[in-house]
Amino acid sequence: MSDETIQLMEKALHDNGFRLTAARRAIVAMLSRTGGHVSADELADLVRTEAPGVGRMTVYRTLDLLHELELVRPVYQGTGAAHYVLMEDGHHHHLVCSTCDRVIEFDDCVLEEVEKVVGQRFNFEVKGHLLEFYGRCQECQT
Amino acid sequence: MSDETIQLMEKALHDNGFRLTAARRAIVAMLSRTGGHVSADELADLVRTEAPGVGRMTVYRTLDLLHELELVRPVYQGTGAAHYVLMEDGHHHHLVCSTCDRVIEFDDCVLEEVEKVVGQRFNFEVKGHLLEFYGRCQECQT
DNA sequence: CTCTGTGCAAAGGATTTGCACTACG
DNA sequence: CGTAGTGCAAATCCTTTGCACAGAG
Numbered sequence: 515m516s517d518e519t520i521q522l523m524e525k526a527l528h529d530n531g532f533r534l535t536a537a538r539r540a541i542v543a544m545l546s547r548t549g550g551h552v553s554a555d556e557l558a559d560l561v562r563t564e565a566p567g568v569g570r571m572t573v574y575r576t577l578d579l580l581h582e583l584e585l586v587r588p589v590y591q592g593t594g595a596a597h598y599v600l601m602e603d604g605h606h607h608h609l610v611c612s613t614c615d616r617v618i619e620f621d622d623c624v625l626e627e628v629e630k631v632v633g634q635r636f637n638f639e640v641k642g643h644l645l646e647f648y649g650r651c652q653e654c655q656t
Numbered sequence: 657m658s659d660e661t662i663q664l665m666e667k668a669l670h671d672n673g674f675r676l677t678a679a680r681r682a683i684v685a686m687l688s689r690t691g692g693h694v695s696a697d698e699l700a701d702l703v704r705t706e707a708p709g710v711g712r713m714t715v716y717r718t719l720d721l722l723h724e725l726e727l728v729r730p731v732y733q734g735t736g737a738a739h740y741v742l743m744e745d746g747h748h749h750h751l752v753c754s755t756c757d758r759v760i761e762f763d764d765c766v767l768e769e770v771e772k773v774v775g776q777r778f779n780f781e782v783k784g785h786l787l788e789f790y791g792r793c794q795e796c797q798t
Numbered sequence: 799c800t801c802t803g804t805g806c807a808a809a810g811g812a813t814t815t816g817c818a819c820t821a822c823g
Numbered sequence: 824c825g826t827a828g829t830g831c832a833a834a835t836c837c838t839t840t841g842c843a844c845a846g847a848g
Contacts, residue, residue: 533802533847555837569805574838590732591786593813595837609780618778629789636760638751641791647771649783675822675827697812711830716813735838737812802847810839820829 519546519600526583540565541576545586545600549619551608553595587644599644607645618651661688661742668725682707683718687728687742695737733759749787756796 523542528534544561545552552560558573577598580586588596599608609618625643633640665684670676686703687694694702700715719740722728730738751760767785775782 535803535847537804553837567805571806571839572804575803587790588734589786589788590734592730592732593738593836596735609774609778609782618780620774620778625787632751632762632789633791636751636762637794637797638760638789639792639797640751640789643789644786645767646786647774647780647782648785649775650781652779655779655781673827677822677828679829695812709830713814713831714829717828735811800848802845804843804845806842806844808840810837812835812837814835815833817831818829819831820827822827823825 517546523580523585526585527579530583532579536565537568537572538576540568541573542580545580545598550586550600551597551610553597555595557598589644589646601642607647609647609649609651659688665722665727668727669721672725674721678707679710679714680718682710683715684722687722687740692728692742693731693739695739697737699740731759731761749789751789751791751793756793760793 520543523546524534524539527538527542532538540561541557544557544564548557548560554574554577555570557577558568558570561568561573577586577588581588581598585601586598587601588598590596607620609620625645629640629643632638662685665688666676666681669680669684674680682703683699686699686706690699690702696716696719697712699719700710700712703710703715719728719730723730723740727743728740729743730740732738749762751762767787771782771785774780
């Protein structure tokens, strides 16, 4: 499934006329490996463990590109670095541990209704959503 | 009503053991005058037109303080400066326009229940959540 | 070959930190 | 008076930009 994500992203890049460079491959691969929810900087460091030549800026630019292609989404949670999450697998959400940063996925989606109501009230054409709970995971509660 | 906001904030500061300094008065007054939705920097500049001695840092620190007292809330809209809004209502979420990046707030919160269920299932101590809908706002639909 | 994409370094903006000074209570 | 609060400047953190070079198509 990680592989599928890679395929999907590489295809999207190609189909939109962007070149499939080594750096982009490495970034996309690492991104799908993490399952998302990393900052650009963290991702850059991760990518470098496997592809040392890749520069920080390339990571920023690639994330930007993936955002334009709606494959990835930045989440701003405070004053620190933006985190990027994968958008491609529509319905699943995250439990993010504040202590260890572990990300647990779940797919209990009761939002269609809210989505509809909110969309109508604001005349907003809803295309997707992001739901995350923050707190402490089992291991970190001790 | 602007005055009420000032009263409320000054009282909250006092009641929590914080000193009511000239700088804080000026900041709170200007904040309530703007009705919220300014960045720390903008607010600092505004405050300075009336109380030239006030430093930028004091504004940052005061906003932080007001945030702790739950009187004000930062809104992060991308990579730029955080905006602070007056907190009249507890829960609120975002509609983020993919086209113009406009952020619309709404406060329809049906998540308490989901929060509880999910928390129990994963033995995850939920402390907060983030819900955002993505799509196109009214103006961008044409 | 051509032009997109890359990497470096340096700039840029927003926020935080360290420290001596001021003034609230 | 003592301590919380202040202001300045410098530091830091995240991100963007400018430019010459490299490599995908």
